[in-house]
Amino acid sequence: MCSTLELPELIETEAQLDACLSTPTKPLIELMRRLTGDLVVLGIGGKMGVTLGIAAVRAIEVAGISKQVFGVSRFSDIETRTQLEDAGVQTIRCDLLDRQEVAALPSVRNVIYMVGRKFGTQGQEALTWATNVAIPDHVGYHFQDSRIVVFSTGCVYPLVSASAGGCSEEVAPDPLGEYAQSCLGRERMFSYWSEIHGTPICLLRLNYAVDLRYGLLHDIGVRVYRSQPVDLTVSHFNVIWQADANGQALRCLEHCDNPPKILNVTGPETVSVRFVAETFAQLFGTEPRFTGDSDGSRMYLSNAAKAAALFGYPSVSLLKLLKWQAAWIQSGGRSLDKPTHYEVVDGRF
Numbered sequence: 001m002c003s004t005l006e007l008p009e010l011i012e013t014e015a016q017l018d019a020c021l022s023t024p025t026k027p028l029i030e031l032m033r034r035l036t037g038d039l040v041v042l043g044i045g046g047k048m049g050v051t052l053g054i055a056a057v058r059a060i061e062v063a064g065i066s067k068q069v070f071g072v073s074r075f076s077d078i079e080t081r082t083q084l085e086d087a088g089v090q091t092i093r094c095d096l097l098d099r100q101e102v103a104a105l106p107s108v109r110n111v112i113y114m115v116g117r118k119f120g121t122q123g124q125e126a127l128t129w130a131t132n133v134a135i136p137d138h139v140g141y142h143f144q145d146s147r148i149v150v151f152s153t154g155c156v157y158p159l160v161s162a163s164a165g166g167c168s169e170e171v172a173p174d175p176l177g178e179y180a181q182s183c184l185g186r187e188r189m190f191s192y193w194s195e196i197h198g199t200p201i202c203l204l205r206l207n208y209a210v211d212l213r214y215g216l217l218h219d220i221g222v223r224v225y226r227s228q229p230v231d232l233t234v235s236h237f238n239v240i241w242q243a244d245a246n247g248q249a250l251r252c253l254e255h256c257d258n259p260p261k262i263l264n265v266t267g268p269e270t271v272s273v274r275f276v277a278e279t280f281a282q283l284f285g286t287e288p289r290f291t292g293d294s295d296g297s298r299m300y301l302s303n304a305a306k307a308a309a310l311f312g313y314p315s316v317s318l319l320k321l322l323k324w325q326a327a328w329i330q331s332g333g334r335s336l337d338k339p340t341h342y343e344v345v346d347g348r349f
């Protein structure tokens with residue numbers, strides 16, 4: 001079993017990885033003791049939701065209190081539903097595009113909203129807008145008496161240079177392309193219902209979670225391992241260990257506000273792609289190859305100083321993540337085969 005005080009040297013199995021991602025931290029356990037009401041996670045069936053839901057259940061168990069955790073999704077992957085039920089999450093199958101199905105959901109005091117659609121937007125723009133804007137309309141209306149933490153994205157910001165220090169929450173959104181525009185639409189729908197009903201909300205602008213089976217470090221690491229060239233068109237990025245991102249999201253239930261609070265969630269570093277590829281090469285005992293070039297002026301970079309001031313620095317450092325990721329790739333650890341496409345700078349996903 002993994003605990004934040006005792007992080008393992010390496011993560012060798014999926015069971016160990018899932019345990020690390022879903023072991024509650026002390027602050028999360030304490031939060032559960034203070035938090036009034038039950039919790040619902042909407043869009044729990046995705047890459048981040050499962051471990052977030054299980055961490056919440058475990059925190060409640062350790063806190064020794066009674067609180068229900070509901071998990072809502074279509075459960076396109078049926079095994080996910082079983083995994084959540086086995087862990088103590090009460091699952092509800094629901095297509096949130098259907099407003100009647102949303103209207104039938106239990107009214108729960110605390111909501112974590114994780115629904116989103118990104119890849120495949122090109123050619124299916126309408127579905128992306130429906131998912132990222134119409135669902136927030138249904139949810140914002142239905143859960144008007146709740147507090148809602150909304151997963152958003154750093155892609156709502158303009159592309160900036162590596163020297164700018166990342167966009168802070170004060171930078172005005174300027175989303176490029178239909179995916180990012182629809183994500184701003186998601187924020188705007190929640191803000192609209194928050195204004196109408198006074199619902200306290202926190203909008204989390206996340207940049208790249210890492211869970212070893214997917215993520216930006218995984219994508220770069222695999223290329224280095226296979227001696228494929230690493231693209232330097234985007235030269236810098238931000239990442240955060242998925243458990244830290246999920247932990248901060250749950251703790252944001254205490255920071256929901258009206259008008260909505262905005263918070264960037266990511267790691268503290270502006271990470272260099274070249275540095276990451278060279279570190280992987282060292283760990284693999286290979287030579288990195290590169291392609292592409294950039295003047296370093298067009299990247300999605302966020303400044304997470306406010307989140308660090310609220311919650312402290314992430315529990316897993318970049319170097320630890322690189323070591324874990326390298327060992328995971330070398331030992332043939334499973335990949336979700338869901339590339340981040342971090343190199344995209346024209347807003348087309």
Ligand SMILES: NC(=O)c1ccc[n+]([C@@H]2O[C@H](COP(=O)([O-])OP(=O)(O)OC[C@H]3O[C@@H](n4cnc5c(N)ncnc54)[C@H](OP(=O)(O)O)[C@@H]3O)[C@@H](O)[C@H]2O)c1
Nearest residue numbers: 043045046047048073074075076096114115116151208209
């Ligand atoms: N992962 C990252 O690095 C990252 C970075 C920036 C922002 N974010 C945002 O953070 C959130 C969570 O990330 P993630 O990586 O876990 O996303 P994800 O893997 O895309 O998961 C979102 C889940 O929402 C569910 N969903 C979609 N449409 C639905 C519908 N009509 N009704 C019910 N459920 C629906 C889907 O599960 P079912 O198929 O089971 O319904 C889907 O797997 C997303 O909003 C994402 O945009 C993530």
